[in-house]
Amino acid sequence: LLIGRCIALCYYISLFIKYLCVMGNTKLLELRQAEVVEEFLMFGDWMEKYEHIIELGKELQPMVESDKVEDNLIKGCQSGVWLTAKLNSEGEVIFSADSDAIITKGMVALMIRVLSGAMPEEIAKADLHFLNEIGLHQHLSPTRSNGLASMAKQMKMYGLVFSARS
Numbered sequence: 001l002l003i004g005r006c007i008a009l010c011y012y013i014s015l016f017i018k019y020l021c022v023m024g025n026t027k028l029l030e031l032r033q034a035e036v037v038e039e040f041l042m043f044g045d046w047m048e049k050y051e052h053i054i055e056l057g058k059e060l061q062p063m064v065e066s067d068k069v070e071d072n073l074i075k076g077c078q079s080g081v082w083l084t085a086k087l088n089s090e091g092e093v094i095f096s097a098d099s100d101a102i103i104t105k106g107m108v109a110l111m112i113r114v115l116s117g118a119m120p121e122e123i124a125k126a127d128l129h130f131l132n133e134i135g136l137h138q139h140l141s142p143t144r145s146n147g148l149a150s151m152a153k154q155m156k157m158y159g160l161v162f163s164a165r166s
Helices: 002-041 046-059 100-115 119-126 142-165
Strands: 080-086 094-099
Touching: 002 046, 002 100, 046 080, 046 100, 080 100, 080 142, 094 142, 100 142, 119 142
Parallel strands: none
Antiparallel strands: 080 094
């Protein structure tokens, strides 16, 4: 009887810890989005914001060349954008990406900055409001805006797939 109670208690403690981790990641995504919005408020005009986006792309960790394959290309992007995702030992999704266009590379770097390292469930459910708050969709060409939406959709899909596996 005592062993059964201990097992039940351990089970409920593990559920509570998982709940706290998910709640922490929700706040993490909100915090990251708020940081991006605040960062973009520092720039006076969209030329400065574009320069910043380009700089983010230059700082993006290089993607392994063997990951730049057709299966990893994001459909719906005018430029070539490769995206991969893996789970780390903590169960967080780690994204890697590259693009053959400098603005697009900066956009995917921005998305990675917000979403990488979050739990799959949170990525799948994420409200990426920062994109509208910084005015990115309004200042992109329709094809780039569609590409950004495709990036967000693919990243959320990875979150959905990884959350279904756990």
